[in-house]
Structure formats: C-alpha cells, structure tokens
Amino acid sequence: MSQDSLHALFETQKQAYRQHPYPSYAERRDRLLRLKQLILDNQDAIGEALNEDFGGRSVHETVNAEILPSILGLNHALRHLKGWMKSRRRLLPMLFQPAWGRLTPQPLGVVGIMVPWNYALYLAVGPLTSALAAGNHCMVKLSEFTPRFGELFARLVREHFDPEVLTVVNGEVEVSRAFSELPFDHLLFTGSTAVGRHVMAAAARNLTPVTLELGGKSPVVIDRSIPVREAAERLVFANCLNAGQTCVAPDYVLCPAERVEDFVNFFLQEVREQYDDVLNNSHYSAIINDRQRERLMGYLRQAEAQGAQLHWSADLPGGEPVGGKIPPVLVTGVDPEADLMQHEIFGPILPVIAYDDLDDAIAFVNDRPRPLALYVFGFDKALRQRFAEGTHSGALVFNDALFHVALENLPFGGVGHSGMGHYHGDDGFETFSKLKPVVGKQRLSTLKLVYPPYDRWPHRLIKKLFIR
Known part of the structure; x- marks a missing residue:
C-alpha cells in the first residue's frame, strides 16, 4: 500500500x-x-x-x-x-x-x-x-x-x-x-x-x-518459602505457551543457589509430562520464521561458548534442533553480559541465575530496565509488600505467570x-x-466579587479564608 x-x-x-x-x-x-x-x-x-x-x-x-x-x-x-x-x-x-x-x-x-x-x-x-x-x-x-x-x-x-x-x-x-x-x-x-x-x-x-x-525481560524470583517443584510446574506453561513468543513470558529465573539443580530437573520433568515428545507434539508451537529461529540459536551458541550449560527438554541427536521448533531449554552458568541476558528472548529459552540472598535478587532486577511483568514465587506473605514497594514493573504477579493479561478489570501496560x-x-x-471537564454557572455568579478593583473587602475575605 x-x-x-x-x-x-x-x-x-x-x-x-x-x-x-x-x-x-x-x-x-x-x-x-x-x-x-x-x-x-x-x-x-x-x-x-x-x-x-x-x-x-x-x-x-x-x-x-x-x-x-x-x-x-x-x-x-x-x-x-x-x-x-x-x-x-x-x-x-x-x-x-x-x-x-x-x-x-x-x-x-x-x-x-x-x-x-x-x-x-x-x-x-x-x-x-x-x-x-x-x-x-x-x-x-x-x-x-x-x-x-x-x-x-x-x-x-x-x-x-x-x-x-x-x-x-x-x-x-x-x-x-x-x-x-x-x-x-x-x-x-x-x-x-x-x-x-x-x-x-x-x-x-x-x-x-x-x-x-x-515487553522486555520479565524476571522470575523464586523465594525459599515455596517448594521449588511447585514453582517449576507453574512456570512450564508460561514458558512454553506459543513457544515462549509472548511479551510477558518469563525471561529469566532468579533461584536460590542450593536449589538450582532441583529446579532444572523438575522443570524438564514437567515439560515432558505436559508435552511428551515435544518436537512432534502438535500442541507445541513452532518459531514464527527462520530469522527468529536463528536469532535464538545464536543466543544459545554464544552462551555455551562462554561457558554456560544448556539443559534441553528433548533429545537432539545432532546437538541442535532441526526444523521450525525449538524445544524448551534451560541455561545455567550464563554470563550476565551475554546477549541472552541483554535482549528480550522471545522464545522457549529460560536462563536460571543463582542467588544467595533475596536482597541480591531484588537488586539484580532493579539494576535492569523495568520489566513488563515481575513474577514472584513464594508463600511468605511478607514478600507482597516487599516487592510491591521495592520494585517497579508493569505488573507484579505472585505464584503464577501470564494470566494477568486476560484480566479485563485490571489495566495492562508497561513502565x-x-x-x-x-x-x-x-x-x-x-x-x-x-x-473533558464541562463546568458552568447559572444566573447567579459570585465570581463578580473578585473583579477589580482588588483592594475591596471580598478580596481581603478570600485571602483570609483560603490563603492559609
């Protein structure tokens, strides 16, 4: 046109x-x-x-x-x-x-x-x-x-x-x-x-x-007050829907250091339970085109070359997926400066970053551009106020992901x-x-009292009553 x-x-x-x-x-x-x-x-x-x-x-x-x-x-x-x-x-x-x-x-x-x-x-x-x-x-x-x-x-x-x-x-x-x-x-x-x-x-x-x-990079923070299996089960759907090609998809996970291995194992297990043979499952979507697929594979190749570990949810005889689909993959040991951590992923890739103290996890989120969504997993009620007041995001969601987009009585937008x-x-x-404000008066208008000259009694009364 x-x-x-x-x-x-x-x-x-x-x-x-x-x-x-x-x-x-x-x-x-x-x-x-x-x-x-x-x-x-x-x-x-x-x-x-x-x-x-x-x-x-x-x-x-x-x-x-x-x-x-x-x-x-x-x-x-x-x-x-x-x-x-x-x-x-x-x-x-x-x-x-x-x-x-x-x-x-x-x-x-x-x-x-x-x-x-x-x-x-x-x-x-x-x-x-x-x-x-x-x-x-x-x-x-x-x-x-x-x-x-x-x-x-x-x-x-x-x-x-x-x-x-x-x-x-x-x-x-x-x-x-x-x-x-x-x-x-x-x-x-x-x-x-x-x-x-x-x-x-x-x-x-x-x-x-x-x-x-x-969009941008929407983080997940897993607190120690939730079983890591529970968090993993709830995140698989959010990460796999539309093969991760969702503006509010979880983009990376901040997980307690001692639970990273368990999280990875539970997540991969849940992928197999939901999708079985994911690459041949019609319920799992393809990447939109070759350009986007190559972009995602480029992120993974760079991260692996820099020492990160890739945890695939499917067996890949050739080392890389073939065809239009990329199975869900978790990435551990990723360099925070890698492209995978600098750009919105928009695919079924989920970096997992270890943290020791929750304050460090919050600082990690706050040191980066404000996300469209922030997902916090933890049953400690004190987390609600801590994250609501201590972080900025388009939406703050506890113990699940994505569903807030469909809530018509809440605004949707970024920051x-x-x-x-x-x-x-x-x-x-x-x-x-x-x-549009629409205002008016009828026949009686007290505004005439403030017309000039300005040294009359109405002006003195207004100053006495309202300017204090």
Missing part, C-alpha cells in the same frame, strides 16, 4: 468522524457485537491461518490465548459500556460555588493500532475493543510476519464494517513506517522496545499521544523500557477517550 493510499484512508476516516463525532450507545454496542461475531463465526479459519503463518501453531493455543481472551474482553465491554459512557459528576470547591461540573468521556477521533505477529488476533482485538467502545474510528496495521492471517482479517473486517469506521492495513516495513507517521488522535503500538522508539519519534512529529506495549500507558476494560476506554 502506498503512502498516498494510507493518507486517503486516514482522511476518509477523519472526515467520517467529524460528521458524526459522538456515536450513541447503540452504535458502539453494534460495532462491538460485529467484532465479536466476526471472531465467533471464523474460529477455524483464524486458527488455520495462524497455523500456516507459524509453520505449526497449536490450534488449542490460538483458542486459549487469542480467541478466548478476545471474547472475554468484548463481553466485558458490552456489559459495562453504558456505565463507561456516562458523564461523571464532580463537586466543585466552595470558593467557586454556585457552579456545576461534570467529566464527559469524548471519543478522540481516529485511532491507529499497530499489531505484532506473536498474538495477531488478540493484540488487534484487545485495543480495538477499547477504542471502539470509546466511540473512535480505527485503522489497524498488522504484521508482515503473519500474511495469511492479515489477509483473512482484512477481508473479514471489510465484510463486517464500513471502512470509514474500521479498516485493516497490511504491508511490509515501509508501510508500518508510513502508518506510524499519520497524524492519529492516538496511536497504540505493541512490539519491541527498539521499534517502539522509532514509533514514538514518528508520532512526536505530529504530537500524537502514544500507548506503547513493549519505562517496557512501555507507557495502558488499556483493558474501563482503563482502555479512558485511554481512548478525552475525559
């Missing part, structure tokens, strides 16, 4: 919004229902398209990690939309009485949504749910790494929506670049921190507000290098709305 075509699409939506800037509850509800029906009627086609794009994507994972949370989010919005749209009364200070004030949620206008390849459906539908509920018109740019899904989703959207309200854009990197340069009223980008910097710079030229969901802004539920509705 050419830059001129993108601008034409944007101008079409912009003009349509200006002609009808405040969709009714019925119109917004209809749009959400259309989006929901689009998904429900095409579950098999969506699963097959993503399976083809990945060269082996578990249909069950598509259902559980994309279709299910998409529908849950839409249902949550449909239940609460009427309440979200209501103006909220605000009581004004006594000094300005008599007066009235309200906070009115107003659609921003035209919203841009840039979607990554790892959860192409959910990371399109999640922001769309919030933006459409807020009454906006939306343009969605899908990843060039999921062309079959992109073609399918674009066709389905054309069949269910007027392009003046919602349209899907596909194309290579140059299209993404041009998309980020459009003067949207809000732009949401999900992807890597490196690309997020470019998106934010492009948006800044238009003073476009951005929500950035960037620092892991992103800015948030969405989901009412927080998403507010992200894509202008909460």
Whole structure:
C-alpha cells in the first residue's frame, strides 16, 4: 500500500468522524457485537491461518490465548459500556460555588493500532475493543510476519464494517513506517522496545499521544518459602505457551543457589509430562520464521561458548534442533553480559541465575530496565509488600505467570523500557477517550466579587479564608 493510499484512508476516516463525532450507545454496542461475531463465526479459519503463518501453531493455543481472551474482553465491554459512557459528576470547591461540573468521556477521533505477529488476533482485538467502545474510528496495521492471517482479517473486517469506521492495513516495513507517521488522535503500538522508539519519534512529529506495549525481560524470583517443584510446574506453561513468543513470558529465573539443580530437573520433568515428545507434539508451537529461529540459536551458541550449560527438554541427536521448533531449554552458568541476558528472548529459552540472598535478587532486577511483568514465587506473605514497594514493573504477579493479561478489570501496560500507558476494560476506554471537564454557572455568579478593583473587602475575605 502506498503512502498516498494510507493518507486517503486516514482522511476518509477523519472526515467520517467529524460528521458524526459522538456515536450513541447503540452504535458502539453494534460495532462491538460485529467484532465479536466476526471472531465467533471464523474460529477455524483464524486458527488455520495462524497455523500456516507459524509453520505449526497449536490450534488449542490460538483458542486459549487469542480467541478466548478476545471474547472475554468484548463481553466485558458490552456489559459495562453504558456505565463507561456516562458523564461523571464532580463537586466543585466552595470558593467557586454556585457552579456545576461534570467529566464527559469524548471519543478522540481516529485511532491507529499497530499489531505484532506473536498474538495477531488478540493484540488487534484487545485495543480495538477499547477504542471502539470509546466511540473512535480505527485503522489497524498488522504484521508482515503473519500474511495469511492479515489477509483473512482484512477481508473479514471489510465484510463486517464500513471502512470509514474500521479498516485493516497490511504491508511490509515501509508501510508500518508510513502508518506510524499519520497524524492519529492516538496511536497504540505493541512490539519491541527498539521499534517502539522509532514509533514514538514518528508520532512526536505530529504530537500524537502514544500507548506503547513493549515487553522486555520479565524476571522470575523464586523465594525459599515455596517448594521449588511447585514453582517449576507453574512456570512450564508460561514458558512454553506459543513457544515462549509472548511479551510477558518469563525471561529469566532468579533461584536460590542450593536449589538450582532441583529446579532444572523438575522443570524438564514437567515439560515432558505436559508435552511428551515435544518436537512432534502438535500442541507445541513452532518459531514464527527462520530469522527468529536463528536469532535464538545464536543466543544459545554464544552462551555455551562462554561457558554456560544448556539443559534441553528433548533429545537432539545432532546437538541442535532441526526444523521450525525449538524445544524448551534451560541455561545455567550464563554470563550476565551475554546477549541472552541483554535482549528480550522471545522464545522457549529460560536462563536460571543463582542467588544467595533475596536482597541480591531484588537488586539484580532493579539494576535492569523495568520489566513488563515481575513474577514472584513464594508463600511468605511478607514478600507482597516487599516487592510491591521495592520494585517497579508493569505488573507484579505472585505464584503464577501470564494470566494477568486476560484480566479485563485490571489495566495492562508497561513502565519505562517496557512501555507507557495502558488499556483493558474501563482503563482502555479512558485511554481512548478525552475525559473533558464541562463546568458552568447559572444566573447567579459570585465570581463578580473578585473583579477589580482588588483592594475591596471580598478580596481581603478570600485571602483570609483560603490563603492559609
């Protein structure tokens, strides 16, 4: 798609919004229902398209990690939309009485949504749910790494929506670049921190507000107050879902030094129990493409060359996996300066770092960029306050991982290098709305008392009562 075509699409939506800037509850509800029906009627086609794009994507994972949370989010919005749209009364200070004030949620206008390849459906539908509920018109740019899904989703959207309200854009990197340069009223980008910097710079030229969901390295801290087997069992699912290609996947584990060996053994045992022959199991997904696979293998080769130990969950006769799948692998003895510890892994690789004192583990986390999620495993209740007050992260989760992403009544978003802004539920509705203060007075206006000249008794009384 050419830059001129993108601008034409944007101008079409912009003009349509200006002609009808405040969709009714019925119109917004209809749009959400259309989006929901689009998904429900095409579950098999969506699963097959993503399976083809990945060269082996578990249909069950598509259902559980994309279709299910998409529908849950839409249902949550449909239940609460009427309440979200209501103006909220605000009581004004006594000094300005008599007066009235309200906070009115107003659609921003035209919203841009840039979607990554790892959860192409959910990371399109999640922001769309919030933006459409807020009454906006939306343009969605899908990843060039999921062309079959992109073609399918674009066709389905054309069949269910007027392009003046919602349209899907596909194309290579140059299209993404041009998309980020459009003067949207809000732009949401999900992807890597490196690309997020470019998106934010492009948006800044238009003073476009951005929500950035960037990921980063989400740590796991295992405390001595939990059996290490329990922690290992709960982490396998989080590390293996979508073959680790998840922005909130556990990225490395900080484990008490005397329990590292046990953790490794229990983790590998649990992988085999959940997946059996993991490389030949259709429930275990492939790496999206050769480029990403080679990146991950490069991390492992470098770490091993520097003295790290690789603990594979599958037998590899040739020493390395063959084909599109990489079995889960734990890495011990890794150099903290290795690429594996410097970049978001985004694959089924989990470094395990030994620590002696919990303070050292917390310092290790705090010395690095703030993560999208921090997972703490331990049954000692004192850990809650210690980590809540002593660390920064987009989310803090105890004794499990990943599930917080599907909680529609909690905001989802990062902090620092892991992103800015948030969405989901009412927080998403507010992200894509202008909460406009509307204030006024009736016939009686006491503000006349403060008009000049300024040496009269009302001014002396105001200073005496309020400036103290």
